[in-house]
Amino acid sequence: xxxxxxxxxxxxxxxxxxxxxxxxxxxxxxxxxxxxxxxxxxxxxxxxxxxxxxxxxxxxxxxxxxxxxxxxxxxxxxxxxxxxxxxxxxxxxxxxxxxxxxxxxxxxxxxxxxxxxxxxxxxxxxxxxxxxxxxxxxxxxxxxxxxxxxxxxxxxxxxxxxxxxxxxxxxxxxxxxxxxxxxxxxxxxxxxxxxxxxxxxxxxx
Numbered sequence: 261x262x263x264x265x266x267x268x269x270x271x272x273x274x275x276x277x278x279x280x281x282x283x284x285x286x287x288x289x290x291x292x293x294x295x296x297x298x299x300x301x302x303x304x305x306x307x308x309x310x311x312x313x314x315x316x317x318x319x320x321x322x323x324x325x326x327x328x329x330x331x332x333x334x335x336x337x338x339x340x341x342x343x344x345x346x347x348x349x350x351x352x353x354x355x356x357x358x359x360x361x362x363x364x365x366x367x368x369x370x371x372x373x374x375x376x377x378x379x380x381x382x383x384x385x386x387x388x389x390x391x392x393x394x395x396x397x398x399x400x401x402x403x404x405x406x407x408x409x410x411x412x413x414x415x416x417x418x419x420x421x422x423x424x425x426x427x428x429x430x431x432x433x434x435x436x437x438x439x440x441x442x443x444x445x446x447x448x449x450x451x452x453x454x455x456x457x458x459x460x461x462x463x464x465x
Contacts, residue, residue, distance in 0.1 A: 282340055284396030285438040287446060310347045310411035314419045324451055326444070332417060332426040333440040334448065338409070339400040341393055344386040345377035348410040353379055364415050366407035373410075396438075401431035 308320045321331045351362040352373050361370045377385055387410060390399045403409050404417055404427050417423040430437035459465055 282394055282396040284340075285442050287442045308413060310343075310413050311350060312413045312416065314416045314423065317413055317416060318420075324448075326448065328420070328422050329426065329440065330444040330447060332423050332430065333437070333444040335414065335417060336398065336400050336430060336437055336441055338389045338411070338414060339392070339395075339397055341389050342386055343389060343410050344383070345373075348373065348387075348412075349377060351410075351412060352377060362412070362415070364407055364418075369406075369408040398430055398434040398437045401427050401437065405431055 308317055312320065317331055318328060321327070326334070351365055352370050354360060355362045361367070361374075373387060376387060389410065390403055392399050400409065400414075404414055407415070409415055417427050430440065
């Protein structure tokens with residue numbers, strides 16, 4: 261657990277910087293959280309995968325003391341950044357025995373993704389997380405309702421009444437989403453799991 265929290269520390273620092281650069285909400289980051297003395301890239305494999313369904317997402321978050329509200333709010337971070345084809349290829353090629361494309365995905369959106377992610381795509385091929393991927397906003401939630409998100413885990417938020425209601429709530433109000441996101445980020449940053457309070461989040465003391 262301590263190694264995972266150390267990896268989350270590095271992720272949290274990078275993510276906070278990305279949000280600030282994109283005009284996202286600001287908040288006071290609590291000090292004094294304990295982190296492990298090791299940090300391995302392999303530990304990120306324990307983070308929620310883009311192919312997770314709602315049960316897997318809930319379990320992953322609850323193991324870290326995070327609620328369904330936190331799950332949806334923090335998923336809103338997908339409004340920023342870029343994803344390689346490998347993270348969503350399963351939805352646009354050979355989805356299952358019946359459908360080549362995930363039927364929950366908007367057909368025109370799926371076609372556009374297939375054009376940039378052919379079966380033998382290059383390692384650098386991919387797509388922005390949303391059309392305003394450099395701006396922190398609530399576009400991500402609007403796209404979920406339209407079937408235009410990249411990951412299975414994004415679309416999975418519509419398969420539970422609780423999470424679906426939150427998606428609709430955040431899609432209708434950027435301010436409501438921003439407040440919920442800040443609350444959940446502070447909660448996530450307070451997860452404990454180690455031996456020391458770091459002077460610099462990137463390195464052990």
